[in-house]
Structure formats: C-alpha cells, structure tokens
Amino acid sequence: xxxxxxxxxxxxxxxxxxxxxxxxxxxxxxxxxxxxxxxxxxxxxxxxxxxxxxxxxxxxxxxxxxxxxxxxxxxxxxxxxxxxxxxxxxxxxxxxxxxxxxxxxxxxxxxxxxxxxxxxxxxxxxxxxxxxxxxxxxxxxxxxxxxxxxxxxxxxxxxxxxxxxxxxxxxxxxxxxxxxxxxxxxxxxxxxxxxxxxxxxxxxxxxxxxxxxxxxxxxxxxxxxxxxxxxxxxxxxxxxxxxxxxxxxxxxxxxxxxxxxxxxxxxxxxxxxxxxxxxxxxxxxxxxxxxxxxxxxxxxxxxxxxxxxxxxxxxxxxxxxxxxxxxxxxxxxxxxxxxxxxxxxxxxxxxxxxxxxxxxxxxxxxxxxxxxxxxxxxxxxxxxxxxxxxxxxxxxxxxxxxxxxxxxxxxxxxxxxxxxxxxxxxxxxxxxxxxxxxxxxxxxxxxxxxxxxxxxxxxxxxxxxxxxxxxxxxxxxxxxxxxxxxxxxxxxxxxxxxxxxxxx
Amino acid sequence: xxxxxxxxxxxxxxxxxxxxxxxxxxxxxxxxxxxxxxxxxxxxxxxxxxxxxxxxxxxxxxxxxxxxxxxxxxxxxxxxxxxxxxxxxxxxxxxxxxxxxxxxxxxxxxxxxxxxxxxxxxxxxxxxxxxxxxxxxxxxxxxxxxxxxxxxxxxxxxxxxxxxxxxxxxxxxxxxxxxxxxxxxxxxxxxxxxxxxxxxxxxxxxxxxxxxxxxxxxxxxxxxxxxxxxxxxxxxxxxxxxxxxxxxxxxxxxxxxxxxxxxxxxxxxxxxxxxxxxxx
Numbered sequence: 019x020x021x022x023x024x025x026x027x028x029x030x031x032x033x034x035x036x037x038x039x040x041x042x043x044x045x046x047x048x049x050x051x052x053x054x055x056x057x058x059x060x061x062x063x064x065x066x067x068x069x070x071x072x073x074x075x076x077x078x079x080x081x082x083x084x085x086x087x088x089x090x091x092x093x094x095x096x097x098x099x100x101x102x103x104x105x106x107x108x109x110x111x112x113x114x115x116x117x118x119x120x121x122x123x124x125x126x127x128x129x130x131x132x133x134x135x136x137x138x139x140x141x142x143x144x145x146x147x148x149x150x151x152x153x154x155x156x157x158x159x160x161x162x163x164x165x166x167x168x169x170x171x172x173x174x175x176x177x178x179x180x181x182x183x184x185x186x187x188x189x190x191x192x193x194x195x196x197x198x199x200x201x202x203x204x205x206x207x208x209x210x211x212x213x214x215x216x217x218x219x220x221x222x223x224x225x226x227x228x229x230x231x232x233x234x235x236x237x238x239x240x241x242x243x244x245x246x247x248x249x250x251x252x253x254x255x256x257x258x259x260x261x262x263x264x265x266x267x268x269x270x271x272x273x274x275x276x277x278x279x280x281x282x283x284x285x286x287x288x289x290x291x292x293x294x295x296x297x298x299x300x301x302x303x304x305x306x307x308x309x310x311x312x313x314x315x316x317x318x319x320x321x322x323x324x325x326x327x328x329x330x331x332x333x334x335x336x337x338x339x340x341x342x343x344x345x346x347x348x349x350x351x352x353x354x355x356x357x358x359x360x361x362x363x364x365x366x367x368x369x370x371x372x373x374x375x376x377x378x379x380x381x382x383x384x385x386x387x388x389x390x391x392x393x394x395x396x397x398x399x400x401x402x403x404x405x406x407x408x409x410x411x412x413x414x415x416x417x418x419x420x421x422x423x424x425x426x427x428x429x430x431x432x433x434x435x436x437x438x439x440x441x442x443x444x445x446x447x448x449x450x451x452x453x454x455x456x457x458x459x460x461x462x463x464x465x466x467x468x469x470x471x472x473x474x475x476x477x478x479x480x481x482x483x484x485x486x487x488x489x490x491x492x493x494x495x496x497x498x499x500x501x502x503x504x505x506x507x508x509x510x511x512x513x514x515x516x517x518x519x520x521x522x
Numbered sequence: 523x524x525x526x527x528x529x530x531x532x533x534x535x536x537x538x539x540x541x542x543x544x545x546x547x548x549x550x551x552x553x554x555x556x557x558x559x560x561x562x563x564x565x566x567x568x569x570x571x572x573x574x575x576x577x578x579x580x581x582x583x584x585x586x587x588x589x590x591x592x593x594x595x596x597x598x599x600x601x602x603x604x605x606x607x608x609x610x611x612x613x614x615x616x617x618x619x620x621x622x623x624x625x626x627x628x629x630x631x632x633x634x635x636x637x638x639x640x641x642x643x644x645x646x647x648x649x650x651x652x653x654x655x656x657x658x659x660x661x662x663x664x665x666x667x668x669x670x671x672x673x674x675x676x677x678x679x680x681x682x683x684x685x686x687x688x689x690x691x692x693x694x695x696x697x698x699x700x701x702x703x704x705x706x707x708x709x710x711x712x713x714x715x716x717x718x719x720x721x722x723x724x725x726x727x728x729x730x731x732x733x734x735x736x737x738x739x740x741x742x743x744x745x746x747x748x749x750x751x752x753x754x755x756x757x758x759x760x761x762x763x764x765x766x767x768x769x770x771x772x773x774x775x776x777x778x779x780x781x782x783x784x785x786x787x788x789x790x791x792x793x794x795x796x797x798x799x800x801x802x
Contacts, residue, residue, distance in 0.1 A: 113801030241639075244677065245658035249641045250600040250622040277794045289660055289681045290703055294731055294793040299701055303676050304616075304635055304654055313593065313615055316536050317638065320570060320597040321620040349536060441800075 022106045024099075027069040028087045029062040035081035036060055042073035042082060047446040047456055070437040072446040104367070117367040118440025118450065120267060120359045120404050120426055127359075128378035128511070129410045133520060135501040137488035144490050146481035152491035153477055155421050157258065157398040158182035158327035159351040180351060181327050183257045186215035187477040188415060188492055191469075192356075192402050192425030193240055193262065193331070195221025197275050197284045197296065198363035198440070200457035202465070203432060203449045208233040209462055210469035217257055219423070222246050222298060223275075224287040230255040238329065241318060243272060244298035246288040250321060258352065259318045260329040261311070263302065266360025266403045269333030269374045272300040273364070279443055279452050312348035319349070327351035329400065334358065334380030335373075339387035346388060346397045354423065355380055357403025361426045363450055364441035377403035378417065382515045385418025385497055394418075394497075408479035417515065418497040431472040432465045536567065543571040550576055557581035562588040566614065570598045577605050589613055591633070596626050596643075604643075615652075618645045621662065634671065637664045640686070646772050650692065659686040659705065667773045668692040669713065673700055678732060680704030689769045693738075698722040699788070700746070703731040708765055710780055711738030720744065726788050730795050734788040735762050737780070745788070748795045752787045 029050060038058060042051040048066040051073060053059070067084060074082045091102050104115050137143040144151070159180035167176045191211060196204040198221060211218040212233060219238040224247015234255030241248050242262035253259055264270060275288075275296035285292040305311050315328050329352035330345045332338070342353050357377025362370065381401050388394040401414050402423035411422045426436065433447035440450035448459030480492070489495050503520040504512045512519055550572050551558040557576035561569050569592045576584050577599060583606045586595065591614040596607055600622050609617075611630030618626050619638040631649035635657065642661040653671035656664050661684045669692030676697065678686055686705040692713045699707055711720055719739040726734060727746025734749075735758065745751070754762065762785060763777075770777035 107801050111801040114799055116800045245639050245660075248620075248639055248658070249660070250620050253620065254600050274796055285681060289684075290679050291681055291731060291793075294703060295796060297677075297701060297703070297728065297730065297796065299677065303673055303700075304638060304657055312536070313635070316566075317594055317597060317616050317619045317635075320567075320594040321600065323574075323598055323600070324567075349534070 019110050021065075021110060023065070023103055023110075024089055024091075025065040025067065025087045026103075027064060027067040027084050029064045029067055029073075030083040030085065031060060031062065032081045032083075033059075035079040037079055037081075039078060041076050041078060045072045045076045045446060047072075047444040047451070047453075068437045068439045068442075069435075070439070070446050071435050115367040116364055116441045117370055118361075118363055118365075118438045119434075119436045120361040121371050122436075122438070123371050125358060125376060127404075128376060128507075128515065129406075129413055131505050131507050131511075132378075132413050132502050132515070132517065133505055134409065134412065134416070134483055134487070135503070136486040141488040143488050144485040146478075146485045149485075150490065151481040151484060152493070153187045153480060155185050155188045155492060156182040157185065157329075157352055157400070157420060159397060160395040162395070181325055183217065183327060184215075185217055185421065187473055187480075188419075188421035189411060189473060189476060190216050190238070190400070190421055190423050191218040191428050192361070192423040193219035193221040193238075193260070193265075194363070194425060194429075195223025195240075196226065196287055197221075197223040197279060197452075199429075199449055200445075200451055200460060201226070201283065202457050202460035202462050203429075205229070205462045206432060206460060206465035206469060207428060208236065209466035210473065211236040213466065213470050214473045216473065219260065220247075220256075222262060222273075223284070223296075224248070224289065225252055225255070226283070226287045227251075240331075241314075242298055243300070243302045244296060246290065246296060246298070249289070253318065253321050253326075254323075256326065258327045258329055259322060260331050260352075260354065261302070261314055261318070261350075262331045263305070263311075264331070264333035264335075264356070265362060265365075266333045266356030266358060266374055266377070267362035267370045268365040269335050269369070270300060271366070271369055273298040276443075281452050284452065308344040308348050311345065311350075315349045327398075329354050331356060331400075333360070333373075334375045334377055334403065336375065338375065338380045339383040342384040342399075343387055343391055343393070346393050350397055352398045352400055352420075353384065354400040354402065355384060356423075357381075357401070359404030360402055361404070361429075362440070377401050378414075379511075379514050381414060381419055382417050382517075386516055389418075389497070408476035409483065411476065412480050412483050412495070413502060415492060416495050416498050416502050417517075418499075420496065428469055428472070431468045432460060536565070540565055540567050543568070543575055546572055547575070552576065552579055552581060555580060555582040556585070557583070558585045558587065560588055561586050561590070561592060564592060566593040570594055573607070574598050577601060577603065582606065583608070586610065589630075593617075594619055596621050596624050599624055618643065621645070623662070631668075632666075636666070637662070637688075640664075642684075648773065653695075655690075656686065656688045656705075656707075659688070660684065661686050663687045663768075664689070665769055665772050666690045666692075670694045673697040675699045675702055675705070675707045675734075677701040677703060678705035678707070680732060687765060689765050691769065691773065691775075693720050694722045696721075696723045697727060698724075699726040699732075699734050699749075700724065700728055702726065702729040702734070702790070705732040706735070706761060706765070707732065708735045708762060708769075709737065710766070710769070711736070711783075712775075712780065714738050725749065726790070728795060729788075729790040730793050731790060733758075735785055736788060737783045737785050739784075740786070748790055748792070749788045750791045752789055754785050754787050758785075758787055 165176035222242035239256040331354035398420035593614040616635040623642040634652035650668040726749035
C-alpha cells in the first residue's frame with residue numbers, strides 16, 4: 019500500500035561542507051543516508067529519519083541539520099499533524115500505534131509552577147562548599163517509636179527497626195530492564211549506581227548471573243506480573259525487592275517484549291526460551307486485592323528472610339492516595355509512584371498520552387493522606403515520571419517524597435535524544451537495542467561516568483539550594499511545603515499540592 | 523502497640539503479636555535429622571522461623587503437625603541444603619512459593635498459590651488445591667491428587683532444559699494453562715464420569731510455549747484460540763507414561779488404568795501470539 023504519511027523530519031546537508039566521509043551513513047540505524055558512488059554524493063531518504071540527531075552530532079564538518087519536516091497540512095487546531103499521521107498510519111496497518119519514552123503532550127508541568135525558598139536576613143544561609151550538608155537517604159519502614167537505651171557512654175536502639183537501604187543522594191535509577199535496554203546501557207546504570215552509592219532498578223528483565231555478586235547490593239530487583247528472571251538468588255542478592263503493579267507510561271496494561279528481541283542472553287536472564295514473546299500480563303494474577311498484595315509482599319519477605327525492604331510500584335491514577343494507603347497497610351516498606359510523564363521502552367501511544375495523573379499532584383495527595391492517617395513513617399515514597407533537573411528533585415522532596423527515580427534523564431545522560439522510537443529496537447545511540455553493532459556504541463566505562471557526573475552535578479545543585487534555604491540536611495526539607503510557593507496555579511491545584519501561592 | 527494499631531485500624535494481619543523464635547523453641551522436637559513442629563496457633567512467620575531453625579540445626583526431614591492455614595511453608599529456605607517437609611494437614615496460601623529445591627508433601631488440601639514462582643523442588647498434595655497452582659513456576663515438579671481451582675499453571679515457563687512439571691489427578695477450573703510459556707502440564711480428569719467433559723473454559727488462552735496433556739473429554743469451544751489439539755506421538759507417550767507412573771506411585775493408584783484413557787495434546791499455535799497487533 020502506498021504510504022500517505024508525510025516525512026517527520028527533513029535532513030539538510032550543506033554540500034559545501036560535506037566531505038563524503040560517510041560517517042552519517044554508518045551512524046544511522048534507519049538507513050537514511052547513502053552514498054552514490056557514481057556521483058560521489060550523499061543522498062538522504064528522509065522519510066526514514068526519526069530525528070535522533072546521531073548523524074548531526076557525529077558529522078565531523080558540521081554539514082548536517084535535522085529538523086521537523088517543513089511541509090504541513092492545512093493548520094487545524096483540532097486535527098493536528100500528529101492526529102493526521104497516526105490516523106493515516108493506522109489506516110495503512112490496522113495496528114495499535116506504539117511509542118517510546120514519556121508523554122510529550124502539553125499537560126501542565128507543575129514543577130515549573132512551583133518555586134523554592136531561600137533565607138534572607140532572618141535565617142542564615144549555608145555554604146555547602148565549606149559546611150557539612152547531608153543528602154544521605156534511608157529507604158524503608160521507620161519504627162513507630164524510637165526507644166533508646168543508654169548504658170554509660172553506649173547508646174543502643176531498643177525499638178524494633180526494619181531493614182532500610184542507604185543511598186548517598188535522593189536519586190535512584192528507574193526500572194529499565196535488560197531487554198528493553200542493551201546490556202551495555204543496563205551495566206552502565208549498575209556501575210554508576212555502585213560508584214555513587216545509589217540504586218539502579220532491574221525492571222522485570224532479571225539480573226544477569228554474572229552481575230549479581232558485584233551489582234546486586236546496588237539493585238532494586240523487580241518482581242512483576244511476568245515473573246521474568248525471578249529466582250531465590252535474584253531476590254536475595256538485591257538491596258530491595260520491588261513489586262511492579264503499574265508504570266506511569268502505561269497504567270493498567272502489561273508489556274510485550276517481542277520475540278525478535280529475546281536473544282540468547284536475554285532469554286537466559288529472563289529465564290524463557292529464545293525467540294518467544296516475553297508477555298507480562300496486565301495484572302499480577304496472584305493479586306486481585308490489597309489483601310492479595312499483602313500476600314505477595316510477605317511472600318517476598320519470607321523469600322528474603324525479612325532482610326530487605328519491599329517496594330510496591332504503582333502508576334499515578336485517580337485514587338492514588340487511597341491505593342497508596344492500602345499498599346502501606348499491606349506491609350510495603352516503600353511506595354513507588356510513577357506519574358503521567360513516566361517513560362517506557364514501548365507502550366501504546368493512546369495509553370501513554372491519556373492515562374494517569376501528573377506525579378506532582380499524586381505525590382502531594384499520597385503524602386498528605388499517609389500523614390493524615392498517621393502511617394507516613396511506615397514507608398518511604400519514591401517518585402518517578404519525567405524528572406528533568408535537580409530542582410524538580412528538590413521540589414518533589416519538599417512535596418513529601420523520600421527520593422526520586424530518574425529514567426529518561428539517565429538515558430539522556432547516556433546519549434538518548436527522546437526520539438521516542440525505543441520500540442523499534444534500532445536505537446542509534448546503542449541504548450534501546452539488542453543489535454550488537456548498535457549496542458557496542460555504549461561503552462559502560464564512559465557511559466557510567468556520564469551518569470555519575472549527572473548524579474554529582476544534581477547532588478551539588480541540591481546542596482546549593484538547600485544551603486540557600488538555610489537547611490543542612492535533606493531530611494529537614496522532606497514534606498516541608500513551607501519552602502514551596504505556587505505561581506500561576508488555580509486554587510484547587512494549590513489545595514491539592516498543599517502549597518501557598520507566591521506572596522502569601 | 524497492638525492496641526493502638528487496632529484502634530487506628532492498623533492491625534497487621536501478618537506481624538502483630540509475632541513471638542521471637544527463642545520463645546517458640548519448645549515446639550520444635552529434634553531427633554537426629556528429623557524434626558517435628560507443632561503448628562497449633564502459630565502465625566505463619568513463627569512457623570517458618572521454626573522451620574528455618576530446624577534446618578539450621580541439621581534437620582533434613584521436618585514434620586509439621588496441626589497446620590491450619592499457615593502461609594509460605596518452605597519459602598524461607600534459601601539455603602544450600604535441601605530438606606523434606608511433611609505437612610499435616612492444611613497449609614495456607616503460597617505453599618512453596620519461590621521454593622528453592624526442597625520437597626514438600628501435604629497430607630490434606632492445599633489452598634491458593636501452590637508453587638507460586640517455584641524455582642525447583644517437588645510438591646505432592648494428597649488432596650485438592652486452590653487457584654493459580656504453579657503460577658510462573660519455572661522448575662521442579664508438582665503433583666496434586668484431586669481437583670484444582672482457576673488459572674492453574676498460569677504463565678509457567680521453561681528455559682535451557684529446566685522444565686517444570688505439573689500433574690493434576692482431577693479436573694481444573696477456567697483459564698487452565700493461561701499464558702503458558704513453557705513446562706509440561708498433565709490433567710488426568712480422574713474424578714470425571716465416563717462421558718463427562720472437563721469443566722474449564724478458556725483452556726490455554728494466550729499460551730505461547732510448553733505443552734498440556736489432557737486426559738478425558740474436552741470440547742473445542744472450551745479451548746482458547748491460541749492452542750491447537752494434536753494426538754500424542756511416541757515421545758509424548760513416553761513423557762506421559764513417566765509422570766503418570768510417578769503420580770500413581772505417590773497416590774497408590776493404577777497407572778495402567780489411567781493410561782488406558784484417551785489423551786490429547788494441546789500445543790500453542792504460535793510462540794508469538796500477539797506479534798501482529800502493532801503499527802510500527
């Protein structure tokens with residue numbers, strides 16, 4: 019069938035700069051560029067271009083630009099270009115439109131309507147370069163009361179304490195499975211988490227056996243509906259175990275890792291036959307209620323001898339506060355919430371763009387509800403869903419989060435340009451692919467350094483902002499909404515966020 | 523604390539009032555390599571603490587008496603040694619969940635989640651079992667003497683020669699073998715009358731790996747659209763005979779009488795049932 023789609027991008031080549039080195043041809047995973055021997059000229063099949071900018075970055079003479087394609091349909095507020103294109107693609111295939119990464123629609127980004135406080139005159143600010151500043155965060159259930167026993171100069175804790183995991187900065191890497199991303203990208207996250215003293219999350223693709231001893235103590239391992247790669251050793255080698263109920267990019271639906279991506283090594287890690295679809299059912303079939311969830315939480319605690327915190331990850335949906343309360347009552351030590359803008363390796367676009375609520379509102383609602391019920395201390399709250407910078411992280415902590423998961427930001431640090439084509443498995447940056455020619459573009463030594471640099475930069479910025487507030491420990495800003503003010507928000511939004519308007 | 527929690531509606535159904543294992547040790551009778559535990563009134567964590575304690579003290583066979591609904595029996599044994607557990611009479615949910623190679627025999631009925639995500643070992647139930655038996659099981663063997671509940675063998679899987687086996691003497695409820703990605707499931711239908719069909723609908727729906735051997739009558743409309751029906755070949759008969767013999771040995775029935783019945787083989791029609799629903 020002849021395709022009526024317009025190209026998404028246009029490739030502009032400045033002939034006066036092009037030296038026919040053919041770097042663009044080798045770098046492109048979509049086969050856009052090609053060299054005509056007879057004419058000694060480069061040509062571009064721009065309808066294939068996904069706009070990942072790999073060729074532009076690698077062109078040694080700066081001869082290339084890739085831009086959104088200038089041809090347009092008649093402007094129409096209702097029938098946007100995207101609607102046209104998706105509609106035509108579906109008319110040609112009859113399929114569900116897939117996409118990757120997070121929701122790109124213009125829903126309000128509340129982080130951009132919240133501002134932080136700083137000390138002026140009445141409270142001295144602190145300079146983190148010379149004074150101690152504490153970002154260390156403990157994830158897990160805290161005791162109801164703290165009873166101490168003092169004997170001479172020895173102090174010991176009498177209360178029963180629950181297992182906690184220590185991270186050196188309130189930022190961990192979101193769940194991204196080996197299979198969704200390449201081994202190299204997966205390993206880069208693990209190496210960076212280990213070096214910086216934080217955690218990465220295996221997603222539901224398992225943890226390769228050769229990584230368990232070294233990186234297990236820095237991993238949150240997922241137990242999801244497909245139970246891929248879950249065996250007793252996997253659970254016991256980890257820092258924490260996470261039950262995945264939902265994901266912000268696709269609340270309520272499962273996942274399909276297509277058979278062509280299930281290579282020998284992925285098959286071994288997921289513990290399924292090579293080449294079969296890895297189907298993650300939408301629900302966990304042993305969980306149809308909070309009581310059932312409780313049963314799995316304690317099954318995992320039993321399987322790990324009550325030595326590890328158990329997290330439950332849900333997508334932010336309408337009744338998220340009540341659900342989170344149920345999760346805490348069910349015995350979870352960590353509640354992880356993934357918002358509307360959370361990323362994915364593959365999801366139906368209609369779900370990604372229309373289901374779920376923004377993480378800012380979900381977080382504020384959950385934190386408030388748990389406080390009102392007197393159970394906030396029984397869990398840590400981890401939030402995810404499109405965190406772009408350190409200010410987003412700090413604002414989230416002021417809204418009540420214990421720590422933040424970053425996924426897209428970490429991928430961008432490794433090279434990702436959010437071209438949203440993760441589901442094709444042809445990532446030119448070597449991240450979301452299992453093609454050895456492409457995945458070797460990620461060198462874990464270098465990519466992990468980029469990630470560590472990112473964590474270092476963000477952590478330093480958080481310290482600067484904390485210092486400006488006159489606060490020297492991240493604990494003191496947790497749930498401290500007095501340090502936030504809203505700008506340009508409606509009353510109901512301020513009410514849900516529990517934040518005053520600027521000037522109030 | 524428990525009172526305060528109860529007042530706030532915070533009763534912890536698993537952990538409230540759990541006694542430390544040292545207080546419970548009198549319930550553990552150890553005789554060489556055999557241990558016996560009286561499970562009356564024990565919470566699941568207390569019972570499993572004692573089972574673990576027994577294993578640490580060198581017990582290789584652990585007999586549990588007065589078991590009424592305690593969950594996760596066998597789950598807490600991520601240990602290098604293998605033990606044998608005998609359960610009298612009625613274990614609770616998630617019997618042998620994440621089981622790490624141990625052997626569990628139940629003299630009574632089991633509830634939901636038998637062998638949930640079990641890794642290796644053997645579970646033999648002299649009675650019936652509830653829903654999601656062998657859910658996501660990836661290794662070892664389960665034998666259930668009588669009937670099982672809904673969604674049995676859901677998402678069982680196999681890899682590199684590690685093939686889980688589930689043999690059920692009776693019949694199963696709906697969504698039997700749903701999402702199966704591997705493993706061998708044998709449903710014998712022994713309790714059914716001569717012309718009675720199996721009860722389950724949506725058998726093997728979403729199945730994309732493994733095999734189901736089904737003895738007795740089943741109509742095409744009871745099957746999921748992802749499975750095809752075949753006759754057994756010589757290799758299949760070998761497998762079926764092997765495990766039916768094992769079943770008969772466990773429960774003292776006549777293997778030949780079982781094997782004389784009509785068997786069919788259900789196989790997935792595709793390893794990729796949902797490969798074509800997306801627009802790339």
